Amino acid sequence: MKATSNVVTYLRNSIAASSNPKIDFSQGKYHPIKINEIESSQVLEGTYQVLFEEFWGDMSQDKKDKTTEINVLICPKIAKLDIVESKRTEANLEALTGLFFIPATLDKLGRLAFNKEDGKYPWFPREFLEPMIEPLLSIGSIAEIDTFLSDNIAMLEKITTWPEYLAFIKFFYQFVTSSDFDSESIIRHNNKILLTEDMYIFLDSTINSTFHIMDLYNKLRKDGVSSALLDNFLELKEKPSVPLVENNIAQMQLHTGQMNGEYALSPSQREVMNHMHQLEGGEILAVNGPPGTGKTTLLQSVVANMYVDKALKEEMPPIIVASSTNNQAVTNIIESFGNIEKVGIGVIEERWLTGINSFATYFNSKSRPATGKGYQCTDNQGRLFVKEMESDANLESSKAKFGENFSKYFGKAYVSLEDSRRTILKKLRTINDSKNEFLCLVEEIKLIIGDNTHINEYIRNLDVQIESSDRVAMSARKRIEDWKSHYHKLPWVVRLLSPLGLFSSKIKNHLQQNIESGESRLLKPPLVLNEIEGTYSQLIYDEVCKIDELHKQKELIERLSKRWNEMLVSFKHLGIDLFGGTAVGIDLEALNQVLDSKVRYTEFWLAVHYYEARWLNGDQKCTENQKGKTFKGVLELYFNRLCMITPCLVMTFFMLPKQFKCYVAPNNYEYMYQFIDLLIVDEAGQVSPEIAAPSFALAKNALVVGDVHQIAPVWNLTKPLDTALAISSKIIDCKEGFDQLSRIGVNCSESSVMRVAAKACRYEKFGKGLFLSEHRRCYDEIISYCNDLVYDGNLIPLRGSCKNVETKLDLPPIGYKRISSSKSVRIGTSRQNKEEVKVIVDWIISQFYRIERAYPNEKLDNLVGVVTPFKAQAILIKRELKSRRFKKYEHITVGTVHTFQGAERKVIIFSSVYGSEDGCYFMDASPSMMNVAVSRAKDHFFVFGEMECMDFPSTSASGLLRSYLIGNEIY
Structure with a gap:
């Protein structure tokens, strides 16, 4: 536990460091404020009016009227430029270097107040706190801050007024810096840091998104909790590999549920399912999932299988949580669980409850926008979707619908919910027993006749x-x-x-x-x-x-x-026509496909209706007095009941700890450690380890799915600072020890949850973890580029070559339109190329109706996308499309690769932006960017730009792309 405890401390301190940023407010709008304004909590009228105008921007009058207060930051301590001129140059300090920031709210009368609701407190930027490897300047230490906050929790809880807040601020500042708040300098280790008399106030654009993560970290450290899954995740060595599990009759029998009856599992997806059956307590299964290899189908199958297993045993449904860091990833999961295609086997494929349309519930931070998109939103207090489902009116209508559909399916009169539950369970078990008996028969036959003979x-x-x-x-x-x-x-x-x-x-x-x-x-x-x-x-x-x-x-x-x-x-007789009169051999893969689409699919829907019957019958229902409470026993009832009707709970890692936090007594709480049966991490290649790690303590097992060759996480720490935190947390002894952390992926400046999980996985296929091989999205000519670029030829293209079909546009699957330009234009840290924008927009306007006619049954939003490495170029393209009054411009997605993560389009246009004299640094520095960009294109990928900017060696991302484009010019 000691090693895990040190790593937990390290990750926790990494969160703390990234949560206390050094704000560059010199580039934005900031306004002077005097100490007497801060002391009196009254800002001058001219200042607060300007701040509100900045906040409102082009907001409607109605929204302006509803805005009663805004979030602001006050920076009362700024380092003088002449602290020691030579040292300033060496330390690369900026002209306005804020050393201390105070979050507050400001109302329309200019009154400052403590913002307790957001859980934000004053902070010192981590760059100026010891320990550090490459210091800018030192004003205090992390240890002093931790000690102060730990010793003054009660004081924090009691703050209600501005004077109390101000007293806390001064006490905090003096404790950390050993200097008086009114002093004009900070003296630290015999070094004197001079401060200006200037103080500033400006709009607060920071978001304290890690509040709940930090809270769980603090609780883990305080309680010294032991969690097999967390220990496994944070182990500082690679787990030895064992042989892969074979696909055999025993594994086929263990697979009981399939949510999607339209598509059977591919061989590599089934391989993952077979390994899921072998998970032991605290184990992590890492799955590398390149684009278009069916990660969504896999996740649906994993959830369905666990759900059916529990129904067969008459147990509580599994608690399955799917999580990631960004809303796009989690909403992709939600949408997939709400779009299950029916295969036409009757009323069994329908929900027998009213008010529900998905097998996933979304625990989001802002419920209203998500609810507007049709998502089933709630929280651990049962608001919104759960409240509506549990209403008397919905329960009555659900019971009526359930009874009607039960009678239709079983061909007999509905008697009671308990009778229905027993009837459904009996049929479910009969089908599963028949499946297992059938597979035993297959094994007997297979021993005699072999694999493929009829x-x-x-x-x-x-x-x-x-x-x-x-x-x-x-x-x-x-x-x-x-x-x-x-x-x-x-x-x-x-x-x-x-x-x-x-x-x-x-x-x-x-x-x-x-x-x-x-x-x-x-x-x-x-x-x-x-x-x-x-x-x-x-x-x-x-x-x-x-x-x-x-x-x-x-x-x-x-x-x-x-x-x-x-x-x-x-x-x-059970309603399953297994082979439809077709002669079938004893090939296990062919049999598995039939069982997926016919038997396991039926089993899943029977399990759905089994749990619907239990839910309607009041199983695990909270009493009126328990509703909205967060006692551990109440939350167990709540989650057990919710998972009966939506077996997948979806939330970001920023919200996950909050949902499993239990009330014990005033100022006392605990977490539901190892309560979640399976934690699914999606798009794990985009998740930095410190964000997800504490949530592993809340689960028994984890399925981690991602791709390190797609978009990397947004790291908030520099490598020197990350190294300093690792040393101070005693997980390495010196700077050189960080190399080992880099190799195994346990770090916060250059790794991801996918890398850490792969290290902790005991299976290996094309590297640590399993690998989804079969690609079905793009034409072979398109995905071959990605296969050559990052996947070492391990993808198996199954869409086929465009040569074998009559392409709808009579254009090459991968091609280019040459746009001569010598240089792009820098816009801050971004770039633009106006000539390229004009050609792209011209082409879209001239070709869009042709594309629309080629795909008459496709939604317009799914036809054309424009990807570019630079935001400034994306903004210019959108502006140009709109200014040309192109009626369909709203259906064309334009953005960087981050905009398209998880998406696909029939036609992708790549705007390279670079001129012939610029080179292609951005493209070549990150092959993952080109991998994402190209793999968004189902039918056509076109590069618009200057070909001469691309490298000639085919070893680079741009050079390889150039070799694919040659001879495929479009006009």
């Missing part, structure tokens, strides 16, 4: 073999008679004296005259009648034995065939 074909082969052996035996009998007849043609005296060895030459010559073609291999000289007869007698015996054995096999396989046909009839 039963009837095998029986026909047996008949052919029996007939052949019978012919051989009959022929042997005939030849014995022939040989005897030929021998008896010799004179009787020759035959009489032959035992004495006389006339042997004559007898030999006589017998040789009777040999037939092919018989020389069976009969060896010298030919003797007795030996000839013995050879043929043995042959007859062997063939008769073979015939007997073949008859036994035939009788056995016919019995098994009879059982096979009886089982197909049995499945039909």
